[in-house]
Amino acid sequence: MISEADQQSIPPDGAAYWSIETNDLLRRLETSASGLAAAEAASRLAKLGRNTPASKSSESALVVFARQFRSPLVLILIFAASVSAFVGEGQEAAIIGAIVLASCVLSFTQEYGASRATEALKQRISRKAIVLRDGFECSVVAEDIVPGDMIRLSAGNLIPADGIILDARDFNVSEAVLTGETFPVVKEPGRTPAEASLAQRSNAVFTGTSVRSGTATVLAAATGSNTEFASIAAALERKIPETGFARGIRQFGYLMTEIMLAIVILVFFANLMLHRPLIESLLFSLALAVGLTPELLPAIISVTLARGARAMAANGVIVRRLDAIENLGSMDLLCTDKTGTLTEGVIHLDGWLDVDGNPSTDILLWARLNATMQTGLKNPLDEAIGAAPGEGASLAAFTKVDEIPYDFIRKRLSVVVRTKDAEDLLITKGAVQNVLEICGFVRTAKGLEPLDETHRVAIDEKFRRWSADGYRVLGLAIRRFERRKAFSRKDEIDLAFAGFLLFLDPPKQGVKETLAELAHRGIAVKVISGDNRYVAAHLAQAVGLRADRIMTGEELSKLTKSALFAGVQHTDLFVEIDPNQKERIVQALRSRGHIVGYLGDGINDAPALHEADIGISVDSAVDVAREAADIILLKQDLGVLVRGVDDGRKTFANTMKYISITTSANFGNMISMAVASLFLPFLPLLATQILLNNLLSSIPSLAIATDNVDAEQMRRPRRWDIGFVRRFMISFGLVSSLFDFATFAFLLLVANAAPATFQTAWFVESLMTQLAIVLIVRTHKALWASRPSPLLVWLTLAVAIVAIVLPYVPVAGWFGFVPLPFPVLAGLVAITGLYLVVSEATKRWFFSHDSRFLRRHGAGQGVDGKTMARSALAK
Numbered sequence: 001m002i003s004e005a006d007q008q009s010i011p012p013d014g015a016a017y018w019s020i021e022t023n024d025l026l027r028r029l030e031t032s033a034s035g036l037a038a039a040e041a042a043s044r045l046a047k048l049g050r051n052t053p054a055s056k057s058s059e060s061a062l063v064v065f066a067r068q069f070r071s072p073l074v075l076i077l078i079f080a081a082s083v084s085a086f087v088g089e090g091q092e093a094a095i096i097g098a099i100v101l102a103s104c105v106l107s108f109t110q111e112y113g114a115s116r117a118t119e120a121l122k123q124r125i126s127r128k129a130i131v132l133r134d135g136f137e138c139s140v141v142a143e144d145i146v147p148g149d150m151i152r153l154s155a156g157n158l159i160p161a162d163g164i165i166l167d168a169r170d171f172n173v174s175e176a177v178l179t180g181e182t183f184p185v186v187k188e189p190g191r192t193p194a195e196a197s198l199a200q201r202s203n204a205v206f207t208g209t210s211v212r213s214g215t216a217t218v219l220a221a222a223t224g225s226n227t228e229f230a231s232i233a234a235a236l237e238r239k240i241p242e243t244g245f246a247r248g249i250r251q252f253g254y255l256m257t258e259i260m261l262a263i264v265i266l267v268f269f270a271n272l273m274l275h276r277p278l279i280e281s282l283l284f285s286l287a288l289a290v291g292l293t294p295e296l297l298p299a300i301i302s303v304t305l306a307r308g309a310r311a312m313a314a315n316g317v318i319v320r321r322l323d324a325i326e327n328l329g330s331m332d333l334l335c336t337d338k339t340g341t342l343t344e345g346v347i348h349l350d351g352w353l354d355v356d357g358n359p360s361t362d363i364l365l366w367a368r369l370n371a372t373m374q375t376g377l378k379n380p381l382d383e384a385i386g387a388a389p390g391e392g393a394s395l396a397a398f399t400k401v402d403e404i405p406y407d408f409i410r411k412r413l414s415v416v417v418r419t420k421d422a423e424d425l426l427i428t429k430g431a432v433q434n435v436l437e438i439c440g441f442v443r444t445a446k447g448l449e450p451l452d453e454t455h456r457v458a459i460d461e462k463f464r465r466w467s468a469d470g471y472r473v474l475g476l477a478i479r480r481f482e483r484r485k486a487f488s489r490k491d492e493i494d495l496a497f498a499g500f501l502l503f504l505d506p507p508k509q510g511v512k513e514t515l516a517e518l519a520h521r522g523i524a525v526k527v528i529s530g531d532n533r534y535v536a537a538h539l540a541q542a543v544g545l546r547a548d549r550i551m552t553g554e555e556l557s558k559l560t561k562s563a564l565f566a567g568v569q570h571t572d573l574f575v576e577i578d579p580n581q582k583e584r585i586v587q588a589l590r591s592r593g594h595i596v597g598y599l600g601d602g603i604n605d606a607p608a609l610h611e612a613d614i615g616i617s618v619d620s621a622v623d624v625a626r627e628a629a630d631i632i633l634l635k636q637d638l639g640v641l642v643r644g645v646d647d648g649r650k651t652f653a654n655t656m657k658y659i660s661i662t663t664s665a666n667f668g669n670m671i672s673m674a675v676a677s678l679f680l681p682f683l684p685l686l687a688t689q690i691l692l693n694n695l696l697s698s699i700p701s702l703a704i705a706t707d708n709v710d711a712e713q714m715r716r717p718r719r720w721d722i723g724f725v726r727r728f729m730i731s732f733g734l735v736s737s738l739f740d741f742a743t744f745a746f747l748l749l750v751a752n753a754a755p756a757t758f759q760t761a762w763f764v765e766s767l768m769t770q771l772a773i774v775l776i777v778r779t780h781k782a783l784w785a786s787r788p789s790p791l792l793v794w795l796t797l798a799v800a801i802v803a804i805v806l807p808y809v810p811v812a813g814w815f816g817f818v819p820l821p822f823p824v825l826a827g828l829v830a831i832t833g834l835y836l837v838v839s840e841a842t843k844r845w846f847f848s849h850d851s852r853f854l855r856r857h858g859a860g861q862g863v864d865g866k867t868m869a870r871s872a873l874a875k
Contacts, residue, residue: 017163018204019194022189022219029221035135035149035150036148037133041133048146051142051143051144051160051161051224052143127141129142129151145223147223150217152215153171153211153216155211156625158210158211158624159207159208159210162223162226162229163218164218164219165189165203165217168187168214169214169216170214170405171187171213171214172185173210174210175199175206178206178209184212187205187216189203207223207229208229210606212408214405263670263671267285270677303705304705308647311650312644317640317641317643318632318633319630325651326648328597329717330719332524334518334641335528335585335586335599337599338536339380341508341636341638342511343506343507343539344507346380347380347381348384348388348505350471351502352364354445354498354499355497356445363500366427367501369427370427370429372386373398373400374413381472384503397419398418401487402485402487403415404487414491414492424480424482426478426492426495432459432475435476435497439495439497440494442455442497443497463500466500467532467534467535470506470538471502471535473500473501473532478496507539508637514638515544521642523645525545526589528585529575529576530576530577531575531576533550550572551575552576552577556574556581561588580607582607586611590611590612590613595614596613598612598615600625601621601625601636602621615631616631618633631644650709653709653714654705654709657704660725660728660732661773661778663725663733664729664735665697665732665769668735668737668740669737671733672741673740684744684758696767697771702795707788708787708788708789710779710780712781728846732846739834740766742831743828751827756817757818757820768828771799772832772835774792776839
């Protein structure tokens, strides 16, 4: 283990390890170039803790429970109950306290259960890293890395720990997350001064940054809370843009708060002017506020989203951020690469041809040497070369000298090999044009010839023809050098173009039908690919996409921001695109008012994944892409995404049901109660009765997450619309108030009810109508044409039975209830039945009228404030 002296020589925060000589640091960390022993690593992990900064998600049950009492309304009610107890109303204080506690327990069980379920899902996509243990490379969970580990890094990796570089080849790291520097920085072994700033430590790497190109071996010096990332995590934590749904919930909260404050202040002072007791007036006013407020909304949202996340996980979609579920349901445009999504993703090497287009064993041999001996970014093309049929024994005659790793600027990879008695041979493969630009010769059947225009035209003609047939074509070139130890990019010059590699990745079976399903759900698909236009157009035709509206990366680079904004709408295929252009395309599409999903799995997809409204990656993606994504597909299949979209829309629909139910019933009842309190010589309901009513009416809402959703509500993207919520609340609130006033008239003019009978009867009627509206507004169809979930039905029926039976049980007196005469109870049932009929008719009128309203005001797609703001900025 690390000695106490060595721990003291390297400060706990890992400061200055970049200035220590490598062998000295190895000694202090008690490790070696072959890495730690597995037993030693386990011992250090137990002592030092996991390699992860403190997480907000690891809240204890006690913390989550205590948070339920932070609500201002809950605190006010606790204060009011305390005042009641102080003035001698102990029974009323106890009842209020019990109801508040029950409500908080209910909310806690839902929120805590949802958070645990979400954490369990996140564990399914834990990040892995390659380390040396017992002298051998092995894959471990990144959280299990400890100081002293030797970490192997290559392009696409997220760096899992702070450490120093022991060796590196063309190693470039993106440190924007820490330093804000846009361009990757070159990292290499060495020492930097102890006082060097983070950006100046060229021999060190840091947790959370990502490898853009090259390879390296890194000695982990600091992990977990001792890393640079953890020390400034609060400032660096990725600021997720507020989704339209989150903004809508916030706006809804403002709306409810405004109405609540107006009612509370008006009712409180009106009751004081009517010379009613101060405490009674205060409790009544506060109870009205609680009755109006959907206090279970956070819990309902958490439960609904968590249930949606579990349903999506069962269908092969892991949600990394719950808010992303709503965006997935709102998505109306999907941008994707073609490999693995539109194609099978299993690439086959179909041809190895010389410059004249004839099969060549030399080309296959050189391709295999290049693909199997490179140690950088792994990719399907190299795997396809290695799996190609043919004689492979000759590879053993070659030894590797050096390599020049692939990067996204050069778009080529070079490997240098030698045989026992021969010169060094540099073999380069990559995009045809990028290989041609470093060639001065061409290798023909006659021997080496200068690469003139005739040869270039012939090569380009073959490239176009094969690409138009659907092949992915790479170029291969060679050059011989005198023996030496090292090579660099400067040696990629005057090569001889030797031939072509033809890869075939056929369209995925069933993808045409899947694209049709996306279109049926209102989701358009645009392809953004680094491949050439001919391959992309051929594939688009094969899968049913338009192939005539193409924009190349070269064309895009010449467009201004406003020109791109205008052009993206009418382009279906973006081809020969570089990483930064992907981000520009997504940005322009969002500015057009689209909710954009981006599906990608490579290093060059990370910027676009960040920019998109919904970043989607796959479980096999490189680290940086998985980390940038909001949603992970366990299978690279658009069919999985279609099911995820359906789950997202179902989650959105069920959340909106709760809001609709709450606003339509609570708003009307509370307005009626406030008005009645001004004209009746007694309070229409006692404070404890209002709180009990609110608690009981919330119970069926817990089953909203399980409810069925009509297919019509899932056919198109849906977005939050606060105007819709306001119109719905007023329309159905007025209907609710109308029947409340009818109930008042029945009780006062027909039944001649005493105050206690009036309060009991209206409690029953109010609760029954709130339960009835659950079954009405949960569907746009007729009540009898849409089947609710069994749990929702049973909870609704159970609470309805409780509402009717409650006045007759022994504890009724605690709440001020009295038994209701049968004629009164029958009248209440009749009023509730009539309320069902009128609410059903109102629903039909509202949705037909609201559709015309939306069309007339150009809001048929439910464009939210975020979208309109983007459009304004773009203009």
